[in-house]
Amino acid sequence: MTEDHxxxxxxxxxxxxxxxGFIGSNLARRLVGLxxxxxxxxxxxxxxxxxLFNIDGIEDRVHVNVADVRQQSTMNYLVKDCEVIFNLxxxxxxxxxxxxxxxxxxxxxxxxxxxxxACRYNNPGTKVVYAGTRQVYGRPDSLPVTxxxxxxxTDVNGINKAAGEYxxxxxxxxxxxxxxxxxLTNVYGxxxxxxxxxxxxxxxxxxxxxxxxxxxIYGDGSQRRDFVFVDDAVDAFVRAGADxxxxxxxxxxxxxxxxxxxxxSALLVEIAGSGRVEYIPWPPEKKAIDIGDFYADSSKFTVxxxxxxSVALRDGLERTVAFYRRHWDRYVDPPGRAGGRx
Amino acid sequence: MTEDHxxxxxxxxxxxxxxxGFIGSNLARRLVGLxxxxxxxxxxxxxxxxxLFNIDGIEDRVHVNVADVRQQSTMNYLVKDCEVIFNLxxxxxxxxxxxxxxxxxxxxxxxxxxxxxACRYNNPGTKVVYAGTRQVYGRPDSLPVTxxxxxxxTDVNGINKAAGEYxxxxxxxxxxxxxxxxxLTNVYGxxxxxxxxxxxxxxxxxxxxxxxxxxxIYGDGSQRRDFVFVDDAVDAFVRAGADxxxxxxxxxxxxxxxxxxxxxSALLVEIAGSGRVEYIPWPPEKKAIDIGDFYADSSKFTVxxxxxxSVALRDGLERTVAFYRRHWDRYVDPPGRAGGRx
Numbered sequence: 001m002t003e004d005h006x007x008x009x010x011x012x013x014x015x016x017x018x019x020x021g022f023i024g025s026n027l028a029r030r031l032v033g034l035x036x037x038x039x040x041x042x043x044x045x046x047x048x049x050x051x052l053f054n055i056d057g058i059e060d061r062v063h064v065n066v067a068d069v070r071q072q073s074t075m076n077y078l079v080k081d082c083e084v085i086f087n088l089x090x091x092x093x094x095x096x097x098x099x100x101x102x103x104x105x106x107x108x109x110x111x112x113x114x115x116x117x118a119c120r121y122n123n124p125g126t127k128v129v130y131a132g133t134r135q136v137y138g139r140p141d142s143l144p145v146t147x148x149x150x151x152x153x154t155d156v157n158g159i160n161k162a163a164g165e166y167x168x169x170x171x172x173x174x175x176x177x178x179x180x181x182x183x184l185t186n187v188y189g190x191x192x193x194x195x196x197x198x199x200x201x202x203x204x205x206x207x208x209x210x211x212x213x214x215x216x217i218y219g220d221g222s223q224r225r226d227f228v229f230v231d232d233a234v235d236a237f238v239r240a241g242a243d244x245x246x247x248x249x250x251x252x253x254x255x256x257x258x259x260x261x262x263x264x265s266a267l268l269v270e271i272a273g274s275g276r277v278e279y280i281p282w283p284p285e286k287k288a289i290d291i292g293d294f295y296a297d298s299s300k301f302t303v304x305x306x307x308x309x310s311v312a313l314r315d316g317l318e319r320t321v322a323f324y325r326r327h328w329d330r331y332v333d334p335p336g337r338a339g340g341r342x
Numbered sequence: 343m344t345e346d347h348x349x350x351x352x353x354x355x356x357x358x359x360x361x362x363g364f365i366g367s368n369l370a371r372r373l374v375g376l377x378x379x380x381x382x383x384x385x386x387x388x389x390x391x392x393x394l395f396n397i398d399g400i401e402d403r404v405h406v407n408v409a410d411v412r413q414q415s416t417m418n419y420l421v422k423d424c425e426v427i428f429n430l431x432x433x434x435x436x437x438x439x440x441x442x443x444x445x446x447x448x449x450x451x452x453x454x455x456x457x458x459x460a461c462r463y464n465n466p467g468t469k470v471v472y473a474g475t476r477q478v479y480g481r482p483d484s485l486p487v488t489x490x491x492x493x494x495x496t497d498v499n500g501i502n503k504a505a506g507e508y509x510x511x512x513x514x515x516x517x518x519x520x521x522x523x524x525x526l527t528n529v530y531g532x533x534x535x536x537x538x539x540x541x542x543x544x545x546x547x548x549x550x551x552x553x554x555x556x557x558x559i560y561g562d563g564s565q566r567r568d569f570v571f572v573d574d575a576v577d578a579f580v581r582a583g584a585d586x587x588x589x590x591x592x593x594x595x596x597x598x599x600x601x602x603x604x605x606x607s608a609l610l611v612e613i614a615g616s617g618r619v620e621y622i623p624w625p626p627e628k629k630a631i632d633i634g635d636f637y638a639d640s641s642k643f644t645v646x647x648x649x650x651x652s653v654a655l656r657d658g659l660e661r662t663v664a665f666y667r668r669h670w671d672r673y674v675d676p677p678g679r680a681g682g683r684x
Binding site: 113117151153 | 490492498508
């Protein structure tokens with residue numbers, strides 16, 4: 001284990017793909033603070049989550065390169081000299097992946113291969129930390145879920161994210177590009193997309209609560225999940241990028257407090273002081289890819305890197321609600337242009 | 343379980359993608375014999391394994407449509423009215439997948455999505471049997487390997503084949519297209535590609551033995567594998583296609599007698615009455631993606647469908663050697679055009 005994973009980044013050149021997105025931009029803010037030379041690569045595809053306001057206040061301390069990770073010659077150039085690459089670019093909507101599986105394939109499979117091929121031929125000494133997902137496990141056989149659980153995705157997005165992860169491990173094992181994957185559970189916090197509801201329910205619930213609208217819970221809301229505040233997720237990336245013990249491995253990165261949708265939404269309404277909760281039957285297309293209860297055992301990552309989640313759910317939600325209230329017009333389209341329920 | 347999985351095919355319209363290839367053409371011969379109305383779809387991509395001679399003698403009893411499974415409008419049309427689709431089209435070379443991962447991605451991921459999307463919108467009542475591979479398991483943790491073993495591919499081909507398999511299961515679960523996957527181990531027998539050595543070692547060894555050449559074994563040849571004669575693999579597809587108990591499931595389809603490379607090559611030289619064996623160090627690019635000992639536990643498939651491998655290795659090899667001796671010029675390029683070791 002690196003003695004000081006924070007000092008590690010001083011003066012180092014790092015790249016974040018998807019760097020204008022939710023986790024990427026929060027990670028950028030942290031790395032800038034640690035003295036890293038930060039390059040953000042982002043394609044700014046509408047509706048995917050990138051937002052130039054996400055780097056408000058650090059825009060003069062990062063390099064932004066608008067590019068698509070699927071563009072091989074671009075990536076061949078950009079990866080040069082990067083000592084650590086945080087690979088967060090991706091299509092993250094499960095529902096979108098079932099409507100257009102090809103777009104998901106292009107971004108989550110081809111895009112990962114493009115980055116890894118760029119490293120293979122132009123910077124094989126680099127380190128890559130991939131943003132994986134607990135979605136690869138599908139409906140769990142037992143709880144909490146460890147990394148020994150079968151990979152059995154329930155939607156196209158989960159399949160392609162699994163393939164993207166496997167590519168990283170194979171390039172680690174075969175070509176010596178040091179790579180690992182963090183299988184994130186439900187990450188929430190400031191700078192997440194809230195323009196539409198297709199990128200996870202928690203950000204959408206935050207928006208509805210702030211707007212004083214009705215949060216619709218499918219079924220009885222008893223399904224339990226774990227939640228990671230984005231600062232904790234960022235800390236996980238920072239540790240994994242600095243620590244070669246992670247190479248060739250996958251790690252769960254989950255929260256410490258599993259909570260039901262019912263309790264979560266009640267807590268959120270309480271914190272926001274607005275909004276209300278309604279229970280409705282499952283829409284068939286969502287039920288078909290739902291995974292029921294899920295919470296992760298992250299002890300492997302804790303043992304290897306010392307990481308633990310430090311932000312309690314109440315605290316994290318308070319900070320999230322406060323952030324969006326402060327910067328509402330940066331994350332929600334003006335009236336008449338709202339994305340609404342898709 | 344269908345009472346008579348053989349009678350099931352009488353008069354039924356079936357499609358085989360990759361139908362001019364090794365397993366596809368052997369399956370076509372069987373299905374024609376069972377009275378099925380057989381459509382073979384094949385792109386005839388050079389070096390991938392398709393061979394028009396593979397349907398010698400049945401060419402007037404099958405429909406051949408030369409097309410690429412990646413062509414959506416073509417597949418939209420072809421899947422109509424097919425009651426069972428045997429989905430065997432694919433890129434099967436592990437080595438090729440590490441040289442050109444994009445080609446493997448296109449064929450083994452996009453091609454599977456194209457077929458499944460065609461079914462989703464044009465023939466959702468069909469049944470699809472996918473040719474999976476034991477390669478998805480990677481290096482096994484324990485032997486024999488059951489379907490509960492982690493999926494952990496060691497090369498890009500294994501990753502993309504895993505994704506292709508997962509797509510089938512998701513389309514089964516979400517869209518109701520009845521689908522299953524047979525994870526085949528080393529299939530061997532007549533009509534396999536022997537022009538080059540990048541599609542599995544056993545066919546290449548058969549060629550070398552027949553030619554009186556030297557079979558090079560990597561390392562000490564102690565790694566054990568199981569082998570399935572193609573007629574047994576065909577029987578597995580025929581049973582899976584007729585039996586709805588298989589829907590949404592994956593099944594190992596392996597041989598009954600694990601054997602070391604050392605013993606296999608000795609047996610082959612004995613049967614051929616020609617060739618010899620030499621032991622050489624592992625080439626690094628092959629060692630990096632080798633999986634060591636591997637043999638499958640196929641009892642799940644046996645319990646569900648009654649399938650068991652019936653052709654002993656000696657018998658299968660004798661039939662294979664005899665076939666290639668009889669039809670040598672149909673499978674090996676004339677002198678001066680040989681593919682040789684890649």
